[in-house]
Amino acid sequence: MMNIQQRKAEAALPFVRVVEVGEDTTDPAVWGRNWPTQYDLYNRTSLTTRTRFGGHGGSESMPPEKAEKYPWLTTIYQGYAFAIDYRERRGHAYMLEDQEKTLRQQVPQSGSCLHCHASVMPLYRDLGKDDVMAGLDATYKLSYKEVNEKLKKMGHGYPVSCVDCHDPNTMQLRVTRPGFIRGISELAASEEPVPHLPSVELWRKGSRKAPYDPNKDGTRNEMRSFVCGQCHVEYYCSGKMPLTFPWGDGLAVEKVEKYWNEKTFPDGEVFYDFKHKLTGAKILKAQHPEFEVWSQGVHSRAGVACADCHMPYVRSGATKISDHWVRSPLLNINRACQVCHSVPEQELQGRVDKIQDRNYELLQNAGKAVADLVAAIVKAREDGATDEQLKEGLELQRKAQWYLDFISSENSMGFHAPQESARILANAADIARQGQVSVLECRDRK
Amino acid sequence: MMNIQQRKAEAALPFVRVVEVGEDTTDPAVWGRNWPTQYDLYNRTSLTTRTRFGGHGGSESMPPEKAEKYPWLTTIYQGYAFAIDYRERRGHAYMLEDQEKTLRQQVPQSGSCLHCHASVMPLYRDLGKDDVMAGLDATYKLSYKEVNEKLKKMGHGYPVSCVDCHDPNTMQLRVTRPGFIRGISELAASEEPVPHLPSVELWRKGSRKAPYDPNKDGTRNEMRSFVCGQCHVEYYCSGKMPLTFPWGDGLAVEKVEKYWNEKTFPDGEVFYDFKHKLTGAKILKAQHPEFEVWSQGVHSRAGVACADCHMPYVRSGATKISDHWVRSPLLNINRACQVCHSVPEQELQGRVDKIQDRNYELLQNAGKAVADLVAAIVKAREDGATDEQLKEGLELQRKAQWYLDFISSENSMGFHAPQESARILANAADIARQGQVSVLECRDRK
Amino acid sequence: MHKLKTFLSNPEDFVGKRTGLLLALLVGFTSGLGIYTFYYAEGFSYMSSDPKVCANCHIMNLQYDSWQKSGHHHSAVCADCHLPHGFPGKYIAKAENGYHHSKGFTFQDFHEPIMIKKKNSEILQANCVRCHADLVAYMRPEAGGARMEVDCVHCHSSVGHGPRAGLGGGYKINRKGEIIP
Numbered sequence A, B: 001m002m003n004i005q006q007r008k009a010e011a012a013l014p015f016v017r018v019v020e021v022g023e024d025t026t027d028p029a030v031w032g033r034n035w036p037t038q039y040d041l042y043n044r045t046s047l048t049t050r051t052r053f054g055g056h057g058g059s060e061s062m063p064p065e066k067a068e069k070y071p072w073l074t075t076i077y078q079g080y081a082f083a084i085d086y087r088e089r090r091g092h093a094y095m096l097e098d099q100e101k102t103l104r105q106q107v108p109q110s111g112s113c114l115h116c117h118a119s120v121m122p123l124y125r126d127l128g129k130d131d132v133m134a135g136l137d138a139t140y141k142l143s144y145k146e147v148n149e150k151l152k153k154m155g156h157g158y159p160v161s162c163v164d165c166h167d168p169n170t171m172q173l174r175v176t177r178p179g180f181i182r183g184i185s186e187l188a189a190s191e192e193p194v195p196h197l198p199s200v201e202l203w204r205k206g207s208r209k210a211p212y213d214p215n216k217d218g219t220r221n222e223m224r225s226f227v228c229g230q231c232h233v234e235y236y237c238s239g240k241m242p243l244t245f246p247w248g249d250g251l252a253v254e255k256v257e258k259y260w261n262e263k264t265f266p267d268g269e270v271f272y273d274f275k276h277k278l279t280g281a282k283i284l285k286a287q288h289p290e291f292e293v294w295s296q297g298v299h300s301r302a303g304v305a306c307a308d309c310h311m312p313y314v315r316s317g318a319t320k321i322s323d324h325w326v327r328s329p330l331l332n333i334n335r336a337c338q339v340c341h342s343v344p345e346q347e348l349q350g351r352v353d354k355i356q357d358r359n360y361e362l363l364q365n366a367g368k369a370v371a372d373l374v375a376a377i378v379k380a381r382e383d384g385a386t387d388e389q390l391k392e393g394l395e396l397q398r399k400a401q402w403y404l405d406f407i408s409s410e411n412s413m414g415f416h417a418p419q420e421s422a423r424i425l426a427n428a429a430d431i432a433r434q435g436q437v438s439v440l441e442c443r444d445r446k
Numbered sequence C: 001m002h003k004l005k006t007f008l009s010n011p012e013d014f015v016g017k018r019t020g021l022l023l024a025l026l027v028g029f030t031s032g033l034g035i036y037t038f039y040y041a042e043g044f045s046y047m048s049s050d051p052k053v054c055a056n057c058h059i060m061n062l063q064y065d066s067w068q069k070s071g072h073h074h075s076a077v078c079a080d081c082h083l084p085h086g087f088p089g090k091y092i093a094k095a096e097n098g099y100h101h102s103k104g105f106t107f108q109d110f111h112e113p114i115m116i117k118k119k120n121s122e123i124l125q126a127n128c129v130r131c132h133a134d135l136v137a138y139m140r141p142e143a144g145g146a147r148m149e150v151d152c153v154h155c156h157s158s159v160g161h162g163p164r165a166g167l168g169g170g171y172k173i174n175r176k177g178e179i180i181p
């Protein structure tokens, strides 16, 4: 069998380190001198791309408002900054700029927002005196503007950068974000089955003395999804408590809902994101749960990682490297899908189209149902219904809207877990319509 | 230890024809003399099997009433024979017996019922003077009892038999059932895309002079599903018109609905299966659309046939033969699934469990929604609502119940097409709840 | 006989691992049963690299047929992918596998479809890397050492034997619908 020495010799490194990079090297251009191809590809996230539901217009313009295609979004977000401005996403190159420019900033945003929009680790070390957890926790009460300025003054005003996913000494993948590290260790500590994360199942069988640590316990394959799970997840990020990834009961939509329902703010009030301006319901807001939804699909169970599809290998001279042009895999079906699925490109596109068409239909149906519920509550209030009479209707709005938003804010139009996304949207519509019935029956209630 | 020698010998000689079999040889025991292994396996369909949602109790007892698990079935079938007796299915060995014994026979059933429950081709040739289409069409006005007696007198009182799927001369697969032959040629003549049926797409590119003929045009792989599609399909089978497979507009639930909605009885009345006893709605009844639902899933698109999962190859000595013990593939995961999915059995079972759990949840939700709609209509009628006021509610009942029944009567608990089944159930519940709202709003309607 | 069967199927339960292997060799190749199997299944040629040797067992036909149609038909034979490169690993693995195969073939008690076991999939991985070292150099830990954890077959599962789906794999069927073994 091959021994380690032999292997070391074989692994002739295909690159030369011409500059040293370290934990504070957030500028990707510096890393680019050692790894020019990855850097070139990384830079392409600024280019224009287009698919039916994904891609973006590059630097030409801000992406379109989501409400153009989904008018009910304006209704359901009434009373929240997302009703002001909520756009389709763009490539990684724009993450900092888009966050600065969003009109949601008209309502003061929290300093924790930067967790996922900039190369923020040096700042956390600074704020937390080398304890990154403390560093993150120092930001939620600060204003976005203040933290953003400090970051830039320190020279780290970059979108997600090499150092956020790579150990500068070994180039191995690693996660850096405190939110993820806390979230995943809470998930591990729960009893929720996670067949797609074998290292968590393994950790559970051990002594459990040290909390689950993705950087120590995660497999290489899991890391290829964990690095994305640092940001592409549901979260709470505002001024009332520190940034939270709600995974303590599991990743399924009902488990996350349970987590929020059992959470209280430091002042003891039951958790909610905002009070609906038209109905008064206390609403939960879901954000881009790609990691959570992917976790429910058959790809994750088969060990297929985010990077497999969104950063597939490409030939570069005599070697192959990961495509750092993170983007829709549909722009790249041959590399992103065909290594595993040896069927024609057109057929794969056809399968995705079917999945996305069905999801789009259900999404619009569920959106209409929730909007109808809001309208019904508004009308009942006009007709003099009391809070007591509307109690059930308001609870059903919170629930239905949560399910709707979970898939509406997820970014694969159902692809990451087709049946689960359909199930969630089915429940959203069913519950919203039950709400309508409950509101109509108000009149018969005491 | 003669194992290896024995196996080398076996490999050379797959079978010997010791008796002649012909078109009128319906007794499987005769075929069994030539192909004893297939026959032995075929006979096992009488054995007891059990999975979470499939299998059956063998000869011990009639299978349980479906309404035990799905109480809303009794509500939605009010006014139809299915409300009297509707059980879980059993193995092929019981098909004729179960049809004879069902209490639905209290309401006189049509002679066409035998199309899918017995080895009926010699009878059709007899009734139609060698034209099998005419033979089938002669049966719908006759009573079940009459046709059943004639069949038995002719000596063909067997459940589905070898001759129904095999050409007795070549043993090649072939379809015999007029219902299927008509249905599939109407489907071919339509413009509905059928990416899972390449031979149909090919036929469409030809002259189209002769109708699509599965026995001539079908690929060998398609035949491995077509033989099942002779029976595991949605149909009309009663006394008002000949047995019909409703595929002229496509196989998707909406396309079949369109077909029925545009169909009229010979007397000009718009098609329906029964009038709901409690509400008066004119209802469509869906039956076991396994072929149609499979057609919407990714397995069919990948060319995976019914026989791949339900009749996987088993090794018999040195040769491989098809397992004629047609049954749930979950009893047989290694042969039914692992040839394609090289993951542990437990993991495959886990994936199926997830799919079926989700489907079961949505099924029960949709069932409750339709039952609630029925209750709402009944109550509104009690409160004096007019037909005019209830018009929309009744239309929505017909529609919602159709979607519900399509999946409720499908036999894989969502597995054959997980996302599509979820979509259909989502629409069932949404539409039923909209019906409820419409009925409640009656009072405001003129 | 029962005891012997238990022992054969799990010799490590009776003795230490290393002795287990030696014993396995002994039992597999020198007992009357073993010799018979070994001889009849043309066991001596098992020690060569000719793919026909593997296909000598009809059990291996599927893999043999599918390999002949695969992209590697001209670049690699069974042994290149499935046996360790170099002495003495090659022969230890052959003996150990030989034992499993003979036993499986004789008792017909192996899992069907045949699924590769952990040890053999590690050998396989090492062989992919051996031939494609330059191409995959970037994928390997800079520090060297540990086994690559992303298996090549995670993406390239079809390289040796083509895609899995189909009519039960590479079996041929004649116009009469009969399966040709």
Ligand SMILES: [Ca+2]
Pocket (backbone or CB within 6 Å): A234, A235, A236, A284, A285, A286, A287
């Ligand atoms: Ca949230």
Ligand SMILES: [Ca+2]
Pocket (backbone or CB within 6 Å): B234, B235, B236, B284, B285, B286, B287
């Ligand atoms: Ca029907």
